[in-house]
Amino acid sequence: MSSRAKLLRLFRVVAFSALLLLIMLTVAQSRAIADWWKLRGYKPSATVTQLASDATMTPQATHLFYINHPSIDDKKIFAKACPSGGEKTIVLGCYKGNQRGIYLLSVTDDRLHGVEQVTAAHEMLHSGYERLSKGDKEEVDSLLQNFYQHDLRDQRIKDVLKSYEKSEPGEQLNEMHSIFGTEIAKLPGPLEAYYKRYFSNRIKVAAYAERYQGVFTTRQETIKKDDAQLAAWKKQINANEATLKVQQSDLERLQAHMTEVKKSGDAGGYNALVPSYNSQVEAFNELLGQAKALIIKYNQLVEARNALAVEAQGLEKALSGSLTPIGQ
Numbered sequence: 001m002s003s004r005a006k007l008l009r010l011f012r013v014v015a016f017s018a019l020l021l022l023i024m025l026t027v028a029q030s031r032a033i034a035d036w037w038k039l040r041g042y043k044p045s046a047t048v049t050q051l052a053s054d055a056t057m058t059p060q061a062t063h064l065f066y067i068n069h070p071s072i073d074d075k076k077i078f079a080k081a082c083p084s085g086g087e088k089t090i091v092l093g094c095y096k097g098n099q100r101g102i103y104l105l106s107v108t109d110d111r112l113h114g115v116e117q118v119t120a121a122h123e124m125l126h127s128g129y130e131r132l133s134k135g136d137k138e139e140v141d142s143l144l145q146n147f148y149q150h151d152l153r154d155q156r157i158k159d160v161l162k163s164y165e166k167s168e169p170g171e172q173l174n175e176m177h178s179i180f181g182t183e184i185a186k187l188p189g190p191l192e193a194y195y196k197r198y199f200s201n202r203i204k205v206a207a208y209a210e211r212y213q214g215v216f217t218t219r220q221e222t223i224k225k226d227d228a229q230l231a232a233w234k235k236q237i238n239a240n241e242a243t244l245k246v247q248q249s250d251l252e253r254l255q256a257h258m259t260e261v262k263k264s265g266d267a268g269g270y271n272a273l274v275p276s277y278n279s280q281v282e283a284f285n286e287l288l289g290q291a292k293a294l295i296i297k298y299n300q301l302v303e304a305r306n307a308l309a310v311e312a313q314g315l316e317k318a319l320s321g322s323l324t325p326i327g328q
Contacts (some may be wrong), residue, residue, distance in 0.1 A: 081094065147188060226301055
């Protein structure tokens with residue numbers, strides 16, 4: 001073989017090796033290249049930047065958030081982006097798989113401050129979970145499942161996760177990953193260590209969730225107590241009315257009898273009946289006064305309870321027009 005042929009062969013080997021190496025590097029860096037492309041020319045709005053800051057997202061989490069070009073929209077636009085109505089937990093947003101977007105509902109009611117922050121963190125975690133390697137996902141899934149089975153105490157969250165068994169079968173662990181990370185203040189050490197890759201202060205995010213949920217739970221608990229009190233008072237009001245009817249009937253019969261006795265000229269018999277009549281009248285009037293006072297208290301509590309229910313309904317509508325309001 002001539003020297004020229006040898007050199008040509010060597011060149012081809014080197015060129016092939018270089019091409020193969022380039023292909024391998026390209027495959028290995030395909031995610032980074034895809035992310036670069038998505039972020040090319042993207043400038044997050046001040047609102048999006050603030051949400052990332054408020055949710056204490058780490059650089060890694062902020063990157064996940066930004067490559068999804070988060071959109072914060074009013075209910076009409078949000079409903080088109082998330083036709084299912086968003087998550088069934090205390091956040092309102094949706095994540096389109098394969099980094100195709102994060103959509104958040106704009107919430108302007110100051111009483112609901114924290115909803116957008118929790119939503120942003122929740123949806124970002126969906127993106128993070130999707131990117132876990134097979135080994136990492138198996139390890140994280142094991143931690144999530146163990147906490148769910150042995151340490152989860154929040155019944156509301158249990159109910160939410162149970163609903164996913166029917167609505168989104170196969171997605172429970174994905175939802176646990178987002179819910180536990182944003183809504184539970186204290187987690188086992190290994191989970192806390194894991195979530196540090198996404199949050200510099202995860203407790204702050206959980207505090208947002210607790211505050212927001214408390215806006216509803218305190219009202220719901222008050223309404224529940226009011227309903228129990230109203231039911232007890234209604235029972236007493238009905239009992240008072242029944243007793244007053246009996247007393248009134250007894251008084252009318254006694255009064256009629258006294259009239260007959262008086263007409264008969266039996267002054268002594270009439271006078272003997274007067275103390276009993278007066279005593280019954282006094283008892284009737286006393287119970288009547290109590291009954292009227294209780295009715296006033298009942299009506300005042302009904303008014304306050306319904307005002308609170310309307311307020312709770314207004315808060316729910318601020319999030320979604322499809323939610324069922326608390327009945328009046």
